[in-house]
Amino acid sequence: MHMDIKTAKYSGYCFGVKRALKLAEEILKKNQCKKTKIFTLGPIIHNSGVTNKLAKKGLISVENLEKITPGSIFIIRSHGMSQVLVNEIKKKNIKIIDATCPFVKKAQARAEDLSKNGYFVVIVGNRNHPEVMGIKDHVLNKNCAVIKNETDAEKISSKKKIGVVVQTTQTIEKLCLITSKLLEKAKELVVFNTICNTTKKRQNFLLYYFQYIFLYLLWYTCFHLLNYYLTGDLCFGLALI
Structure with missing residues (x-):
């Protein structure tokens, strides 16, 4: 093969x-x-x-x-x-x-600036990761919360001003889902996308190729293992689109 x-x-x-x-x-x-x-x-x-x-x-x-x-x-x-x-x-x-990393420093600076301007800071990421712990330490008076998903976002109480930063290795999809929930919690919401450029490129590359890999595996399974020629041809055609 x-x-x-x-x-x-x-x-x-x-x-x-x-x-x-x-x-x-x-x-x-x-x-x-x-x-x-x-x-x-x-x-x-x-x-x-x-x-x-x-x-x-x-x-x-x-x-x-x-x-x-x-x-x-x-x-x-x-x-x-x-x-x-x-x-x-x-x-x-x-x-x-x-x-x-300069991208991490940028997230730290954004968190500090938000707290100086009276925002409740939300950090999207893993609370036990050193990067997130470092970002959290830049928030004045610890007026912040670390959340990892939509469920955590729903637990945030209503605030006048919420500012968001994100761990540099998180996904843009997660950030969007969480901020959509936070819109319901604040009169003013400011979001800084602090995901690093390399992470974005890798995620986009993976998503782009995964669809073709998935379709090929589906075609291979149907065609070679199940000997289901019609489905195999269909999947092969989809993989070429």
Whole structure:
């Protein structure tokens, strides 16, 4: 059986991850002859091959701040970090290198500006994700809520002003569904689409190709497994549309 394997057009590291890896490599190279320890809170990227390579060069991944020693260097990962944790690190005489993705920083800034202007801030995303925790910390007086779906949106009480930002890796469809529910909750609703460009492109690419993959699998099943030629021809025709 002949098989075509296609590589997704937007596969690989996004801009933010590339930037974080480049910064880490530069810092490791600059300090390779020194005894300064270099830390990250958790792996800098979810790729064991890359993290193992960086570990051999001296990058130390820890799971809690207590293991970060004074006088060392600390790299903030691309998805950002809670400001509370950053302040804790600063107390230890540690040099901080901020590798937060610019798209994440934009979401943080939007959340802060909204709160300064009297909006109740709604963050669409996963409440336990470091990126969302970091965005939440930029909201003044914690006047905000993190929601992940329409059900959560329905639980928001009526407000005079609601401002929305979104975790950079969420889908535009989810954002639209949630904001449609929030329209019923506020006299004034401001929405900032802070989904990163690479995420949008990957999602659109996946949706575009999925319809053809699905139709092909349907045709293949009908034609080869069920031997239902009429349905097989129909599905094949649809796949060519």
